[in-house]
Amino acid sequence: MSDYRRITIASAGSHAGEPVEIAGWLYNLRKSGKIIFPLLRDGSGIIQGVCVKSQVPEQVFEDLKNLTQESSVIVRGKCRAEQRAPGGFEMDIESVQIVQRVPEETPYPITPKDHGTEFLFDHRHLHLRSRRQHAVLKVRHEVIKAIRDYFVTQSGQLYNEATAMAFGKTYCFGPTFRAEKSKTRRHLTEFWMVEPEMAYADLEDVKRVAEELIVFMTGRVLENRKTELATLERDVSKLEAIKGPFPRISYDEAVKILQGKGSEIQWGGDFGGTDETILTADQERPIMVDRFPSSFKAFYFQPAEDRDDVVLGVDVLAPEGYGEIIGGGQRIHDPELLLKRIEEHKLPKEAFDWYIDLRKYGTVPHAGFGMGIERCVAWICGLEHIRETIAFPRMLYTLRP
RNA sequence: UCCUCAGUAGCUCAAUGGUAGAGCAUUCGGCUGUUAACCGAAGGGUUGUAGGUUCGAGUCCUACCUGAGGAGCCA
Incomplete structure (x- = not known):
């Protein structure tokens, strides 16, 4: 675990191929059966992660699949250039540490869809x-x-x-x-x-x-x-x-x-x-x-x-x-x-x-x-x-x- | 303080005076390259508050509350 070096998302491009970890929050999650695309943010930027079921321990895949929006996580893996990812870089996730999972009973109020100004500024x-x-x-x-x-x-x-x-x-x-x-x-x-x-x-x-x-x-x-x-x-x-x-x-x-x-x-x-x-x-x-x-x-x-x-x-x-x-x-x-x-x-x-x-x-x-x-x-x-x-x-x- | 507009599900919005609905979010199921992913299902409501008109009000009328951005004033 100490082999993974903590980096910021903004600097991910200069650490291609190295074992790194990113400490941040789940911005959004797209999943498709046996492959998951979590979007992670850490304050310096946003990066798409990718995790394929057959390539990681089952627990890692399950943990990631069940994450809720804005849960705090530390993910470890390797970054590489990827045309298909937003931002041009992507992290292959090898393991994940959940710092806090936002409970589904109280989901993050600001969803990826439209909101009005009153609501947004009440949740500034x-x-x-x-x-x-x-x-x-x-x-x-x-x-x-x-x-x-x-x-x-x-x-x-x-x-x-x-x-x-x-x-x-x-x-x-x-x-x-x-x-x-x-x-x-x-x-x-x-x-x-x-x-x-x-x-x-x-x-x-x-x-x-x-x-x-x-x-x-x-x-x-x-x-x-x-x-x-x-x-x-x-x-x-x-x-x-x-x-x-x-x-x-x-x-x-x-x-x-x-x-x-x-x-x-x-x-x-x-x-x-x-x-x-x-x-x-x-x-x-x-x-x-x-x-x-x-x-x-x-x-x-x-x-x-x-x-x-x-x-x-x-x-x-x-x-x-x-x-x-x-x-x-x-x-x-x-x-x-x-x-x-x-x-x-x-x-x-x-x-x-x-x-x-x-x-x-x-x-x-x-x-x-x-x-x-x-x-x-x-x-x-x-x-x-x-x-x-x-x-x-x-x-x-x-x-x- | 004045004028105008708005208030319906957690959020964004529909609904000729006649059975309150959709998308997102949440839960369950499906999907190996998604781009605010998608497909199927479920739960979720004192329609801002109080009166009034009407056989019947989310819808019309009155008052009040809350918000928006204009005026005045200011930068």
Whole structure:
């Protein structure tokens, strides 16, 4: 038994002919009298096993034949290339150790047939085991890793410390919680956001960094997650088209375009979900819309140089109707102006004393943005709903599991 | 909070106001290359809840509960 070396399914291809063991779960079982095809998964992948009655001890065949879905097992045997097997590799099973057999009285609830979203998300703790969800979360991981790598390559390990002190080029990456009553396919009450902030930077710098980041991120997913994108049946040509420069339009222009296409929007109003879809419908790249009316943007946005009814904010809208994935812009650096805006918005000045302080001691033009991870992953994977992009989505009225 | 749609077997769904059904899952039987395997059989139901109309309600009406995704609001 110790002759069998434990391997992952993902590495099975490089262990052809060796005695190996795989520790995992039964994904599905097809049997035909004297031959059995168990599908096994171990978290790294899925492999088909094969077991012929005449070639193994009777007990091995019986144990395998009676396994139930998602029973935990350790199987031993040898792997080889096999055209007829899904995935191209197959394991000839020689013995099996049942760790736990799922009892037939309480079968695994998620069967290989159709289920509705309500049922699946009530069983999210099990749903995560399925192939599709697995692929989505691997893409999510790649997106997160790309974001971290992007900022590391921008500044460098040691340089990063210097920039933080000298230039304040930093980023924050973590969960954000919002309690708005938004029940849509684009909203979660907990979502993850990366927020770079740069000193001595303006709106143009934000647009440049945002564009570079998106191109870098989609490039990395294409490079490292081809298999997962195939599992998700994602049209990769849509992602291959993501290259700079992205189209850039002003809010003024966007309103004119929308009105020309029948939208009800008036200058001064924010985009609705359908407006975002109209704007991106005929674009294969994300588009950048900037210079929004100050009326519906937060108090800290820097006004435009040439007019004071718009501010230097920018939204990046993903193609294919996925909506806003980035929002950001240039912040007010003038202490007098910031105070004025705080008063105009009737905000408690005391609560912002530290924020105002930043403008007293060596203030510089600075800018930054926030990018929503789940919306990016939903777009890259081509998903119908954002809730599939996080292991345990927190939504309005949804806390379990 | 408002609007729209939906709730029938463990799951996905059928059923002109007239005997509640199929596929999958489970159990039993068959099958040596299956690809969400297939073939045969069995078990499985207070049709979301409470009222109402009717000779008769899964179906029509009212209220409520639960869910979905839109609006508002937000990212």
